[in-house]
Amino acid sequence: MLVDVRIKRFRPEQDAQPRWAAYRVEAEPTDRVLDALNTVKWRHDGSLAFRRSCAHGICGSDAMMINGRNRLACKVLIRDLRPPIVIEPMRGFPVAKDLIVDMDGFFAKYRSVKPYLITEEPAPQAERPQSPEQRERFEDTTKCILCGACTTSCPSFWANREYLGPAAIVQAHRFLFDSRDHGAAERLPVLNERSGVWRCRTIFNCTEACPRGINVTKAIGEVKKLLLRQSVK
Amino acid sequence: MPRPVVRHQYDAVIVGAGGAGLMAALEASKTCKTAVVSKLYPTRSHTGTAQGGIGAALGNVEPDSWEWHMFDTVKGGDYLADQDAVEFMCQEAIRVVYELEHMGLPFNRTPEGKIDQRRFGGHTKEFGKAPVRRSCYAADRTGHMILQTLYQQCIKQAVSFFDEFHLLDVLLQDGRCAGVVALCLATGEVHVFHAKAVLLATGGFGRMYKVTSNAHTLTGDGCTVVFRRGLPLEDMEFFQFHPTGIYKLGILITEGARGEGGILRNGRGERFMERYAPTLLDLAPRDMVSRAMYLEIREGRGIEGKDYLHLDLTHLDPSVIDRKLPDIADFVRTYLGVDPHRQPIPVQPTAHYAMGGIPTNLHAEVLDERGQVVPGLYAAGECACVSVHGANRLGTNSLVDIVVFGRRGGQRLAQWAPAADHLPLPKEPEVMAQEALSRLTTNLGGESAAQIRDELQQAMMAQVSVFRTEAGLKEALAAIVQLRVRYGRVDVQDKALRFNTELEEALELGCVLDLAWATTVAALARRESRGAHCREDFPDRDDANWLKHSLAVLRDGAISLSAKPVTITRFQPKPRVY
Numbered sequence A: 001m002l003v004d005v006r007i008k009r010f011r012p013e014q015d016a017q018p019r020w021a022a023y024r025v026e027a028e029p030t031d032r033v034l035d036a037l038n039t040v041k042w043r044h045d046g047s048l049a050f051r052r053s054c055a056h057g058i059c060g061s062d063a064m065m066i067n068g069r070n071r072l073a074c075k076v077l078i079r080d081l082r083p084p085i086v087i088e089p090m091r092g093f094p095v096a097k098d099l100i101v102d103m104d105g106f107f108a109k110y111r112s113v114k115p116y117l118i119t120e121e122p123a124p125q126a127e128r129p130q131s132p133e134q135r136e137r138f139e140d141t142t143k144c145i146l147c148g149a150c151t152t153s154c155p156s157f158w159a160n161r162e163y164l165g166p167a168a169i170v171q172a173h174r175f176l177f178d179s180r181d182h183g184a185a186e187r188l189p190v191l192n193e194r195s196g197v198w199r200c201r202t203i204f205n206c207t208e209a210c211p212r213g214i215n216v217t218k219a220i221g222e223v224k225k226l227l228l229r230q231s232v233k
Numbered sequence B: 001m002p003r004p005v006v007r008h009q010y011d012a013v014i015v016g017a018g019g020a021g022l023m024a025a026l027e028a029s030k031t032c033k034t035a036v037v038s039k040l041y042p043t044r045s046h047t048g049t050a051q052g053g054i055g056a057a058l059g060n061v062e063p064d065s066w067e068w069h070m071f072d073t074v075k076g077g078d079y080l081a082d083q084d085a086v087e088f089m090c091q092e093a094i095r096v097v098y099e100l101e102h103m104g105l106p107f108n109r110t111p112e113g114k115i116d117q118r119r120f121g122g123h124t125k126e127f128g129k130a131p132v133r134r135s136c137y138a139a140d141r142t143g144h145m146i147l148q149t150l151y152q153q154c155i156k157q158a159v160s161f162f163d164e165f166h167l168l169d170v171l172l173q174d175g176r177c178a179g180v181v182a183l184c185l186a187t188g189e190v191h192v193f194h195a196k197a198v199l200l201a202t203g204g205f206g207r208m209y210k211v212t213s214n215a216h217t218l219t220g221d222g223c224t225v226v227f228r229r230g231l232p233l234e235d236m237e238f239f240q241f242h243p244t245g246i247y248k249l250g251i252l253i254t255e256g257a258r259g260e261g262g263i264l265r266n267g268r269g270e271r272f273m274e275r276y277a278p279t280l281l282d283l284a285p286r287d288m289v290s291r292a293m294y295l296e297i298r299e300g301r302g303i304e305g306k307d308y309l310h311l312d313l314t315h316l317d318p319s320v321i322d323r324k325l326p327d328i329a330d331f332v333r334t335y336l337g338v339d340p341h342r343q344p345i346p347v348q349p350t351a352h353y354a355m356g357g358i359p360t361n362l363h364a365e366v367l368d369e370r371g372q373v374v375p376g377l378y379a380a381g382e383c384a385c386v387s388v389h390g391a392n393r394l395g396t397n398s399l400v401d402i403v404v405f406g407r408r409g410g411q412r413l414a415q416w417a418p419a420a421d422h423l424p425l426p427k428e429p430e431v432m433a434q435e436a437l438s439r440l441t442t443n444l445g446g447e448s449a450a451q452i453r454d455e456l457q458q459a460m461m462a463q464v465s466v467f468r469t470e471a472g473l474k475e476a477l478a479a480i481v482q483l484r485v486r487y488g489r490v491d492v493q494d495k496a497l498r499f500n501t502e503l504e505e506a507l508e509l510g511c512v513l514d515l516a517w518a519t520t521v522a523a524l525a526r527r528e529s530r531g532a533h534c535r536e537d538f539p540d541r542d543d544a545n546w547l548k549h550s551l552a553v554l555r556d557g558a559i560s561l562s563a564k565p566v567t568i569t570r571f572q573p574k575p576r577v578y
């Protein structure tokens, strides 16, 4: 069948402003939006720029706004969308070209929460013990693929680009709730800053946007509670 | 017009930021000024898609030993693996798995709090008696956890990254490595990295095939670059097809699904593996299962007579699927609209893993055609051929390979580079890279890269996949030769410097074309069937004539083949039954 696709395009070397381009592409209802983008690129206009790699929702390359919602182009099927399919870059990051956004700021915030295991204890010969229950405690936030869909769907982030954003908080949560980690004292001050978790207004856009089904809002709530408990102590 | 050039000097450059590259970077950066160059942002690397697990004889849930692991690996590889390398890998596997845990990797746990382990194809106890639980896993996201954990450690160690830099060339001077040339995707500039040592970890090249589990970006760039510089590629005829790719899409369903009890069934509902591998059944090695599937389909026993079969998980406890295989359940629902709790999953073999690649020794040092070390050049991970996988890799052994040899290469480099000198660079080191780029962007030949890629992938799928014949291989070779000529006329429409992804795709096509060529030439030459290389016209393994590795070298525009002996230590070749 033929599908109408409208793409917001921006060529940094030529365009002062983004512009809309329309394409009519051959696609199966069970194709991914990524397949349609590839068809545009391979059959209509080779200069269309977007990131992609795995094509099955694991590498986090192709988060973009599709029919008004942030999703991975490789994880949404044409049959599940109402035509025309309208595709824009994620909102809130500088656009580098077409659907490619500059994610340097996003990754800088990720790094700022010290996203690595912090522990003073010397490692034993074999594994550090951890019960299945302790492991389960942070299971949800281990799934994050750093796609940026949550942060760029968050009105608090749109209002203030200094805000750490849900993705960085999810990454902090992954370690704060790991029984093997002792880095809370280093991480919590970053989360407690003015640009930290308190900017979250519990709007739930992030949770809806997350292609990995992470309960992002819940994770942020748990980090907030941890901060409150710390300050009471 | 030549592009702007930017120059850097480092002690070590690691190309690739998957499991192998990051592991090497962690070691190298301990003693050397190190840069990691990767065309993808590190966490987008394909290691992140590995599902099932990493094999190590921890013996956490039942007795196990690294010797059994070694035996399984050698037998699984149809006796083509170098046994000294396999021995080293299987011993080290235990240590690296603990090391990953210490870095924070969230493995699934046993009730006693140890790393949990599950069954995987070809892994057995007591030298083949019965399946053993050896695969250490984190749900069906083991690769994701490895990639994230290693990247986290790189952040902690403040490793320098050049993200979205595409390798174009390796600089060799008097048989030594002097650095690399790369394209910065964001700006279009050419960057020259002058280095004492370079480690390539650029991953596999499944994109030669139409149906593959591999990412769009797995185009074997590192292998191609050294091949074009006259270094050999080893065992290119061995490419693994994984039995369970989602029908038509190729997306992988981990062998862990069968490890948890999943069963393959044909159109009559039969568990056909009973006829092909009576002991290991659905958990026989991948080459055998994929062949069995092709035969079932060919004999009309596909589902409704079509070219796919069923992977049945419906008899499993639904909570096992939800806890241990959540991502594949999600894939099946998303892409097929199938509920794995209640419906079988349509599957077909999918191009999965390159056993061949850049020849290296145990220390990940690259070897030339005569088996001499190329000083300063290292390779590890799927792009390398140590060879630990021989003619067919066992599941969970690639993740072992990437961390063991990534680490080993990084360590070796960290010892060697501080005392070495920077070789003087050739006068215009970037000239070959510049020429290649301007050829693609100024050519008016009118050929479409997408069209050529389609034709290549179809030819490879039809003739150079699970079953091969002389006639079919010759047909594929003729097609590839033609496609390479047409590639010389490829026209990249986008002339922009910034994020020119059309240019990048054209570069990648050039790589898969060369590797498909080497694969087909090597497959045509090997007149026997061994592991993943199955010649219908030579159906038996022929140890008298073919118990040897192949080396393919590009010389004066043609490929010449030579042989390299196999190292056999503990296990003499035997018939391979399961």
Ligand SMILES: Cc1cc2nc3c(=O)[nH]c(=O)nc-3n(C[C@H](O)[C@H](O)[C@H](O)COP(=O)(O)OP(=O)(O)OC[C@H]3O[C@@H](n4cnc5c(N)ncnc54)[C@H](O)[C@@H]3O)c2cc1C
Pocket: B015, B016, B017, B018, B019, B020, B021, B037, B038, B039, B040, B041, B042, B045, B046, B047, B048, B049, B050, B051, B052, B053, B054, B055, B142, B143, B165, B166, B167, B168, B201, B202, B203, B204, B213, B214, B215, B220, B221, B222, B252, B254, B352, B353, B380, B381, B382, B383, B395, B396, B397, B398, B399, B400, B402
């Ligand atoms: C779906 C799937 C599931 C798998 N599951 C398992 C499993 O359960 N167990 C197991 O043992 N194995 C598994 N494998 C195999 C295993 O995951 C891979 O073989 C392994 O991860 C490869 O790692 P690597 O570090 O060599 O390369 P990759 O992780 O592929 O990384 C390659 C790196 O090279 C970079 N690169 C490539 N070309 C260039 C260039 N031109 N310039 C700059 N950088 C470049 C990329 O950016 C990337 O960072 C699976 C494979 C797939 C496809």
Ligand code: SF4
Pocket: A143, A144, A145, A146, A147, A148, A149, A150, A151, A166, A167, A170, A209, A210, A211, A212, A213, A214, A216
């Ligand atoms: S939390 Fe979800 S949406 Fe946010 S970056 Fe991680 S995977 Fe993407």
Ligand code: FES
Pocket: A051, A052, A053, A054, A055, A056, A057, A058, A059, A060, A061, A062, A063, A072, A073, A074, A075
């Ligand atoms: S391409 Fe990897 S998440 Fe979509």
